[in-house]
Amino acid sequence: MERDPVTGTFTGNRGLQIEEKLIFEQGEAGRTGVDLPAPPKVKDRLGGARRKGAIGLPGLSEPQVVRHFTRLSQKNYAIDLGLYPLGSCTMKHNPRLNEKLARAEGLGDLHPMQPESTIQGALELIDTLAHWLKALTGMPAVAMSPAAGAHGELCGVMAIRAALEDRGEKRVRILVPESAHGTNPATAAACGYAVDPIPANDRGRVDLAAFKAKLGSDVAGIMITNPNTCGLFEDEILEIADAIHAAGGYFYADGANFNAIVGRVRPGDLGVDCMHINLHKTFSTPHGGGGPGSGPVVLSEALAPFAPLPYVVHGKDGLRLIEHDHDSAATGKAFGRLKGFHGQMGMFIRALAYMMSHGSDGLRQAAGDAVLNANYLMASLKDELTPAFEGPCMHEALFDDRFLKDTGITTLDFAKAMIDEGFHPMTMYFPLVVHGALLMEPTETESKDGLDQFIDTVKALARRAKAGEAAAFRDAPKLTPRRRLDETGAARKPVLRWRPSAPQGRAAE
Amino acid sequence: MERDPVTGTFTGNRGLQIEEKLIFEQGEAGRTGVDLPAPPKVKDRLGGARRKGAIGLPGLSEPQVVRHFTRLSQKNYAIDLGLYPLGSCTMKHNPRLNEKLARAEGLGDLHPMQPESTIQGALELIDTLAHWLKALTGMPAVAMSPAAGAHGELCGVMAIRAALEDRGEKRVRILVPESAHGTNPATAAACGYAVDPIPANDRGRVDLAAFKAKLGSDVAGIMITNPNTCGLFEDEILEIADAIHAAGGYFYADGANFNAIVGRVRPGDLGVDCMHINLHKTFSTPHGGGGPGSGPVVLSEALAPFAPLPYVVHGKDGLRLIEHDHDSAATGKAFGRLKGFHGQMGMFIRALAYMMSHGSDGLRQAAGDAVLNANYLMASLKDELTPAFEGPCMHEALFDDRFLKDTGITTLDFAKAMIDEGFHPMTMYFPLVVHGALLMEPTETESKDGLDQFIDTVKALARRAKAGEAAAFRDAPKLTPRRRLDETGAARKPVLRWRPSAPQGRAAE
Amino acid sequence: MRYLPLTEADRRAMLAKIGVPSIDSLYRDVPERVRLKQPVDLPPHQGEIEVERAILGMARKNLGTGRAPSFLGAGAYRHHVPASVDHLIQRGEFLTSYTPYQPEVSQGTLQALFEFQTQVALITGMEVANASMYDGATACAEAVMMAGRVTRRTRAVLSGGLHPHYRAVTATHARFLGFELDLAEPDPDGAEDLAARIDANTSCVVVQNPGFFGHVRDWTKLGEAARAAGALLIVVVTEPVSLGLVASPGEMGADIVAAEGQGIGNALSFGGPYVGLFATREKYVRQMPGRLAGETVDAYGRRGWVLTLSTREQHIRREKATSNICTNSGLCALAFTIHLALLGEAGFTRLAELNHAKAVQLAERIAAIGKAEIVSDSFFNEFALRLPKPAAEVVEALAERGILGGVPVSRFYPDKPELATLLLVTATETNSDDDMARLAAALREIL
Amino acid sequence: MRYLPLTEADRRAMLAKIGVPSIDSLYRDVPERVRLKQPVDLPPHQGEIEVERAILGMARKNLGTGRAPSFLGAGAYRHHVPASVDHLIQRGEFLTSYTPYQPEVSQGTLQALFEFQTQVALITGMEVANASMYDGATACAEAVMMAGRVTRRTRAVLSGGLHPHYRAVTATHARFLGFELDLAEPDPDGAEDLAARIDANTSCVVVQNPGFFGHVRDWTKLGEAARAAGALLIVVVTEPVSLGLVASPGEMGADIVAAEGQGIGNALSFGGPYVGLFATREKYVRQMPGRLAGETVDAYGRRGWVLTLSTREQHIRREKATSNICTNSGLCALAFTIHLALLGEAGFTRLAELNHAKAVQLAERIAAIGKAEIVSDSFFNEFALRLPKPAAEVVEALAERGILGGVPVSRFYPDKPELATLLLVTATETNSDDDMARLAAALREIL
Ligand SMILES: Cc1ncc(COP(=O)(O)O)c(C=O)c1O
């Protein structure tokens, strides 16, 4: 055995930081981590379509699997470990109560196709959550089935198009600010619309004049994120809403940033026609390393009839789940169906538990604290970093990379140095309207102590950057399970799965 | 902010390895992580004994507490992370099924003092576990209440003394091999006996002649661990049992190493009068960083009547819990009570689930695999390390420190170097009969792959040690959250709790 | 308020640093008249005890499959998920992390995704798989849209044996993206001739295996016909456990596989969150929707993983992206991966065998009653029964007896009276002999 | 066999390396005639499904406090444990680690123990606390033995208000270690005069607060009397939540505190595992039983923790150890620490207030029935009722109505007819108004 030149150990491990091979490199035929009784002998009724070859799955025992994934988990950063100021992502605390309740008997074990008489509590839960969402947004209806924010966007834009078609209109353009999240234009395109970008003004908001100039009878609507992705409230939002309505279009609101205003501003009061709510952001259902989420869409009176199937209504014998548009209790105008079954029930349970825990007062306080934390970051960092815009921000603080000018250090380098310090970096290079953007969203679940440590560290790093220590930044991170990874190489010759013969880099073991 | 000279970072963190202060250093008055309704206003009935001053507990929110303990957890090694070859401790895989079942409604939420009619299932579970333990040990009775191995020892030795007193005999000595675990002599003393040590022979077993020479009418019994703490089966065990019985004494077996022989040898067939079983070793209930455990004691016919209260019996209307010696279903000879309530129910559930999962065949296989793994270690390491004794071992492999002779490296140094490699060290300096002992117990839940990596690493380290790189060993570990800690200093001026003014070392932050 | 770390003193100090008098004043950009002065009219904050009581109160109004013998399938399957799966996915490092955009501190999620992709490719018999979609139905719609991109054609043929929700979701996208669908009639007998429907503008034919009505088919011939016409074969799988026993879509020549992964590792959870599986041929990978983890090396040359080929995705490509998906089903994919890692080849194939054998036993038991006809000529763990009465009524009568007896086809096709007596019945490894005996006894009574 | 990683091929290869033909041959040192040739006569291995079914089957034969209004105490208290507590203690790094003998890779457990020790010292009002004992009863016995070592005296006085199990466990040790006990009679009225029992050979007086029969006392005077006579005052607490409201033992001059910690962070679990709290004065620390975590520095001078003063313990001192305890209640102590960290000063005192208020309300409700007398002149969350009938019968009648109504004192003292009508009734934050109304209504019927 040779000593690993990187770690100095024979194993390549570093104390508690343990290298881990792929499950495929650990498997042995015949071994399993699940004991099942021998199947009773029966005459096979597969109609001859039986699998012939082996699948190639590795065989591991339970102890190996538990160890494998425990080790892997320790190679991740997480909210449970520290500050995770990813702007636009609302990485807040995920209460364990909600995990417990989502798994409760009578919820986690409900089949989606049980008869209505056996799921009244489930429908009540969906209905209760719908009530909270409507009350908090000041909107009359909500479509519960979308699986995430982007899916909610589809739902909203489809509803808009269905409403327009119902009016007999075929409009072809959707206006989308340049600062918008990528899902906005992608959604518009996925609904058959041309995307017409609107520039930002020098205050980081929609350029009202440019917007108005784009209006016309072929404009289906506008998609606006508010607070926007620069962390700013669109202060001309009422004018924008009036203008789009006057032009016969609809106002889609991207609710990804709802956390800043929940309990303080109701989108319904802003003239919104539809807005998705990322339950996995504002209402704290866990991000899970990428999903699942849930993206209910609140709808105005104008769009409500077009909501997709299914939905819950109050019937005379209890709650009913309307799954067909020709049902006598249906609107008859549903634009279709977006998803198998009825929506992300597991996320509904978590979100409702979160809302009930905070209550009306707590949600309002949470929004206020989120905004306070972001402004505290902004105020504390504004002299060392370069704020992208003037004035108070909402729930996230946006900086550009002017403070790194002439240092030879990029936003990316700066972010990687933060990793060594024990912080997850902020969102980088987004929104696109700002050069080398650093978008920091601390959320309300960070303590002042934690923020102060973050602030001191970022300031110290900024000073170090300005002092000319570029090499240290370009080398970072140095203290992580892996250092910078070759993304270009990965894309050039993609290795997307393990194969017995796959090239193994310098094997980790 | 200054850069930490050790880590090179401003925070003192190292990427995912995050420093964490005490909760007491993070608290703020008025903050809490638990929301409770305001207590209804009532007239206090405390009789004037109300607390006056503040307690001094820190106030933290839930996110802070979750993060605190998540960070702390990552500073621990664990079976879930890797090989944990602590000899005598049987660190085997702890199935999560067992955790789930211990928390099930109707088990985890049972109050110990519910009426018998409401706990028939609980008594059935205890009775079923008792049946398994009796069948596996070949013994007629079992006392379920002891809380751990050492507590079981108390139970056994008290039963012995009660039996002797019942016979009207007052014997004063207990024979304990020098290789015994510390709890054995401590227990004998705690039961009012003098401890008389028996030396080991050069094969690592009880010296039969020396033992016989110590026998006499004042000997209450002998406490033997079998397989013993050298990992060897006491091959003269039948002679020993006969001799102690012939001398009127009893045979206490320390069952800590039962994992080696479960399903293959029944202690009852060896002439054992009582034996504790560490459910947290052989039957895989988790060690939990030090406990809780459970130490049921199987008893021979001779000792059974003296079993402590409470115990379960079959009554005519179902199972009964006998809590009083004057109960008509009681023996009238119980030596007393060892614990509040009825024993470690949470551990019983886990152990029974484990036993049922393995079944009779699986337990036998598990013992065999445990012994196989240990012998494979022994065979693979015997040329590089120095085995303490000849011949095959049972479930653990014992080495002494002759292989480190003249290297200037101690067993401790060697162990610390293993830590950097990502392994928990073996048990060191125990048993006492071997110089600089290294006692390795891999258990059956380690894969051959994992053992091979361990073997290769230990061999490589041994070669490095012999090559004279003593400084590297004395410096180890270097890659852990903390390096070697000053234990002498800790004991000289003990700081056993936080105080607002307590000296803080060089504060970790 | 247990989730909020700021104290009043903290707030005061922070406001002072910012230089404003109150939190409200930070909202100065919000037009005055839309600022709420009061909390919204909803209940105030509550502790765990109260929240738990309220939500468990709702749970108790349901009859969960944990308490009732249950034979429901139709795209969602009750399997036993080992306790360690649920333990591991709840580890904070997995549960509370974001999409692995910073690979240096996301190797855990990334490696697990790479394993997921490999597992999905293996069980479907395909070359590559992505890092998950929302669910099977959306994966199906994405597959049809992808076939359009690959073939540059605008007409898709959908089997009558395709799950009605998958048909509906695909139809919704077709409506808005303006592609044409040829929807074959529901096909309980598995007798449809799809090859005949393929024309020169057909981008793909979509079939399901086992079909919605249970039957298992070898779609090789259809795939050949499609390919001959320049169209793709898309195979949908709604019960992933079937892949342990039934020939894989890859073996049948599928070009894209869209599947529901819930049956491995994931709870029923009233229909979501689930996990869409998506696999295809290597040559189509740049047309694929969704995230991909790929292998690479770090600055020291050590193997590691990153998200890759993101030029297909919305955050880079915006309106030109292959899909608008962002958040996917990461944690469900992880559960899938852990469960399948536990099963391994031996466990997975045995699980599938066991499911099939249980279903055969159940079919035999029900056939023995003599009142219900097994419609599916072949099946895996689910089959269609033709009953002498409307299936919905039978299901209600069973529910009154505390049995969740199956899914009436009329729940999906209420407008097709000819399907009203069809009941889909599933057996899995979770059904004991006693469960089956209870169902049979109840059916004997009711029918 | 899912827990066993070795394959048959592995076994063969390993046996070859060892040079023996079979696993059996590794048992050559076991006398031939005691080697079992067959597995023991017990059921063979089973999967999770079957094991879960069997054990949940037993669980269903019980009436858990999760399903029934429950008013039981007598040394074990049902409190709401926040979900995060149970999540955190199940993290593998805590759950599956051993005693922290290697401090470099055990800082997590060690720091948590140091926090536990500090919390215990704070709430008991004592100078130092250890890292836990098995439970309150064994902690009490250890305290009495320690008092013997400290004072070198052999007679202990035990209050009649001390929990009967604590008395019994202490008596068991007394029997075998040969020290004398002066056991005061059970004392429902809290009127005993313990000072009078102290003599020149008395090592300690042991009292409980709140007492077994509920009453709360200020033991300062007794402590003074004891100290004047050279004896120690040991205060036992069986309901740790009381310490949020009731004056601490430290304030009353206790020399040793032995307490049950279950009420904070730990489930009822039918009586175990629980966690014994043990605190004393700094000057007695070397006579203390159990483990201790202490602060120190590492080779770089960074603060860290180690187990310390182990020269008191069996693994170093063997027969001269202060106790034979080895495995303790580590994970229960961790649960305690996490729960108390969540509560903090504000939460802990409010929890205690809430418990007391609920109990007062319950007492008033029951008193209003007019059939039962509240015996305890003062109480925290538990009080003794004198009923017009044997308490055991009333409890049975309540159980038939699905109510777990309290603990009859006769369960502990069946041989004392004068106590047969006494019932111990507890209210905690988990009891809703509805629970209390149901109990009152049922009592109205039964009494
Ligand atoms: C502003 C904005 N819009 C939309 C989305 C898409 O939401 P989801 O990831 O839930 O699909 C995001 C997610 O990051 C976002 O930040």
Ligand SMILES: Cc1ncc(COP(=O)(O)O)c(C=O)c1O
């Ligand atoms: C041989 C031996 N005997 C007794 C014990 C004591 O058991 P416990 O820690 O369960 O009290 C141990 C524990 O390490 C042991 O190894």
